[in-house]
Amino acid sequence: MAAAAPPPPPTTAAEPNMDLPINHPLFTRIRLATKADVPVIHKMIYQMAVFERLADQCSATEPSLSATLFSKDNPFESFTVFLIEVSTTPFPSSSIAHHSKFTPIHKTLNLDYPISDPELEVFKSSTTEAGVVVAGFVLFFPNYSTFLAKPGFYIEDLFVRESYRRKGLGKMLLSAVARQAVAMGYGRVEWVVLDWNTNAIKFYEEMGANVMQEWRVCRLTGDALQAYATTSGTKDLDLI
Amino acid sequence: MAAAAPPPPPTTAAEPNMDLPINHPLFTRIRLATKADVPVIHKMIYQMAVFERLADQCSATEPSLSATLFSKDNPFESFTVFLIEVSTTPFPSSSIAHHSKFTPIHKTLNLDYPISDPELEVFKSSTTEAGVVVAGFVLFFPNYSTFLAKPGFYIEDLFVRESYRRKGLGKMLLSAVARQAVAMGYGRVEWVVLDWNTNAIKFYEEMGANVMQEWRVCRLTGDALQAYATTSGTKDLDLI
Numbered sequence: 001m002a003a004a005a006p007p008p009p010p011t012t013a014a015e016p017n018m019d020l021p022i023n024h025p026l027f028t029r030i031r032l033a034t035k036a037d038v039p040v041i042h043k044m045i046y047q048m049a050v051f052e053r054l055a056d057q058c059s060a061t062e063p064s065l066s067a068t069l070f071s072k073d074n075p076f077e078s079f080t081v082f083l084i085e086v087s088t089t090p091f092p093s094s095s096i097a098h099h100s101k102f103t104p105i106h107k108t109l110n111l112d113y114p115i116s117d118p119e120l121e122v123f124k125s126s127t128t129e130a131g132v133v134v135a136g137f138v139l140f141f142p143n144y145s146t147f148l149a150k151p152g153f154y155i156e157d158l159f160v161r162e163s164y165r166r167k168g169l170g171k172m173l174l175s176a177v178a179r180q181a182v183a184m185g186y187g188r189v190e191w192v193v194l195d196w197n198t199n200a201i202k203f204y205e206e207m208g209a210n211v212m213q214e215w216r217v218c219r220l221t222g223d224a225l226q227a228y229a230t231t232s233g234t235k236d237l238d239l240i
Numbered sequence: 241m242a243a244a245a246p247p248p249p250p251t252t253a254a255e256p257n258m259d260l261p262i263n264h265p266l267f268t269r270i271r272l273a274t275k276a277d278v279p280v281i282h283k284m285i286y287q288m289a290v291f292e293r294l295a296d297q298c299s300a301t302e303p304s305l306s307a308t309l310f311s312k313d314n315p316f317e318s319f320t321v322f323l324i325e326v327s328t329t330p331f332p333s334s335s336i337a338h339h340s341k342f343t344p345i346h347k348t349l350n351l352d353y354p355i356s357d358p359e360l361e362v363f364k365s366s367t368t369e370a371g372v373v374v375a376g377f378v379l380f381f382p383n384y385s386t387f388l389a390k391p392g393f394y395i396e397d398l399f400v401r402e403s404y405r406r407k408g409l410g411k412m413l414l415s416a417v418a419r420q421a422v423a424m425g426y427g428r429v430e431w432v433v434l435d436w437n438t439n440a441i442k443f444y445e446e447m448g449a450n451v452m453q454e455w456r457v458c459r460l461t462g463d464a465l466q467a468y469a470t471t472s473g474t475k476d477l478d479l480i
Contacts, residue, residue: 045386060389068389077318079384079391144319144381146285146397149300149308151319152461154394157386175468178460182469188461194454201456208464214434216441217452220418221392221428224448228415229422 024111028169029091030176031104033081033137035070036126038062040134041081043122048159069139076101076184079141082176084160084169085125086135088114096127101184105176109167117163136160138173145187152188153181174207192217264351268409269331270416271344273321273377275310276366278302280374281321283362288399309379316341316424319381322416324400324409325365326375328354336367341424345416349407357403376400378413385427392428393421414447432457 033041042062049058069079085091096104117123117133125132136159143154155177160169174189181189193200193211201211220228273281282302289298309319325331336344357363357373365372376399383394395417400409414429421429433440433451441451460468 049387054387058387060386064389065386068384068391072317077312078382139384139386141382141384142318143383143394144308144379144396146300146305146379147289147294147298149304151308154383156384178465178469182466187465188459189465190457190459192455193458195456196454204458207460207468209458209460210464212457212459214436215432215457216435217430217455217457218433218444218449219428219430219452220447220449224450225418225427225429226422228447229418 024114025088026109026111026115026167027087027090028107028109028135028172029085029087029104029132030082030172031085031096032075032099032102033070033083034126035066037081037083037134038066038070040083040123040126041065041069041137044134044137044159044161045157047161048157075099076180077142079139082138082140082173083125083134084136084173085127085132086115086164087129087132089131091132092129102180105172105179107172111167115163117161119161119163123161134161135164136169136173138177140177140189142186143188143190148187150185150187152186152190153177155189155191158191171207264354265328266349266351266355266407267327267330268347268349268375268412269325269327269344269372270322270412271325271336272315272339272342273310273323274366275306277321277323277374278306278310280323280363280366281305281309281377284374284377284399284401285397287401288397315339316420317382319379322378322380322413323365323374324376324413325367325372326355326404327369327372329371331372332369342420345412345419347412351407355403357401359401359403363401374401375404376409376413378417380417380429382426383428383430388427390425390427392426392430393417395429395431398431411447 039062042060042065045060045065046055046058049055069081072078091106120133123134125134137157138155138159139157140153140155142151144151155174158170158173160173178189181187193204195201205211279302282300282305285300285305286295286298289295309321312318331346360373363374365374377397378395378399379397380393380395382391384391395414398410398413400413418429421427433444435441445451
């Protein structure tokens with residue numbers, strides 16, 4: 001401003017009244033997924049594929065996810081899934097098993113309107129707690145930086161079901177992975193974003209992430225992978 | 241050309257003489273690295289950082305690499321390093337330990353000129369075989385595709401020492417990772433490339449890789465990671 005404005009008159013800031021009733025509380029909990037959660041994870045992966053218009057590329061099945069995602073009981077050392085679950089009533093205090101490396105994260109949201117979820121029955125929690133529904137997930141696994149000589153986490157998927165979007169649940173899942181990385185002394189959390197998704201890029205930059213413009217992901221898959229894998233055998237070949 | 245030229249006169253193509261002596265053979269071997277190889281791996285990581293003009297970002301030390309890279313003896317399930325070693329005489333037939341999931345890959349190159357390596361002494365193999373020198377490495381680890389419900393491999397670093405470049409050693413390392421992925425039933429091999437590195441992009445596309453133009457890598461690290469990890473605690477917060 002060009003000239004200094006007079007100081008504003010003193011205001012009497014209203015003290016937040018902690019006793020105010022919460023009209024539409026949504027209790028949330030982030031916990032480690034287990035093999036028992038594969039059916040809901042599979043449904044969410046398929047919904048994500050439909051959202052991205054890539055359903056034809058999605059060949060995951062419940063058995064294939066079970067065999068590859070939860071074959072080893074070593075969360076954080078391999079592929080790991082956090083689920084975010086919601087309930088309109090508080091979670092029981094000790095309803096799920098404790099894990100030495102992770103304590104479930106609880107948070108209560110105060111919503112202006114109740115959520116209408118047409119798929120309540122389909123996404124019931126495997127914990128069998130009454131009224132607890134799975135609202136989203138994040139799948140991540142360790143990666144490694146040679147320059148830092150430290151592991152990090154790579155986030156492969158982050159998904160929040162349609163009924164629960166724009167309420168901060170995605171940020172809570174992302175933040176849970178960042179907290180876990182820091183707790184384990186890891187150096188980075190990485191993921192990818194589509195370059196035309198300007199809202200997402202803005203969101204990531206505001207949270208302090210560096211969106212690297214110069215790097216391109218290269219992928220060798222399908223027939224090309226099979227073919228390339230056989231270009232150099234154990235016997236002598238010409239110079240390549 | 242504007243008009244059709246007459247066909248060239250028939251030529252008598254010289255049959256390649258398979259009995260011709262190899263003037264400058266270079267015997268190569270790809271093997272799994274172990275903790276004993278950390279000193280040479282550390283030197284190569286630093287050379288790579290200098291080459292990329294990122295030496296100021298390279299804080300890796302021999303102890304930090306030892307502690308994080310080879311803390312668990314589970315190659316292919318976590319961070320894995322293949323070394324490519326070279327020798328001007330054949331490798332002894334059983335000089336290194338066998339691993340149930342990987343057999344070392346041997347190949348003999350026929351070079352027009354001998355290689356002059358000013359750092360022969362510094363890069364001697366930890367196997368103590370006479371005349372065996374480490375020429376490069378590839379560091380990779382599992383990643384996961386939810387759509388395929390299959391693991392893959394992500395290549396974090398691929399490096400060939402200057403004296404050994406443009407002889408196909410990088411391709412041999414890349415191919416070894418692709419072979420391992422196929423052998424384990426994995427669905428993909430991925431890595432990143434700088435968008436201005438047109439020679440590398442051409443090379444990757446010729447090998448059948450898809451260079452994905454729309455995706456951008458996001459990275460949360462350092463102070464921003466620490467700060468973000470604490471934005472959502474276990475106590476109730478405002479809606480985010």
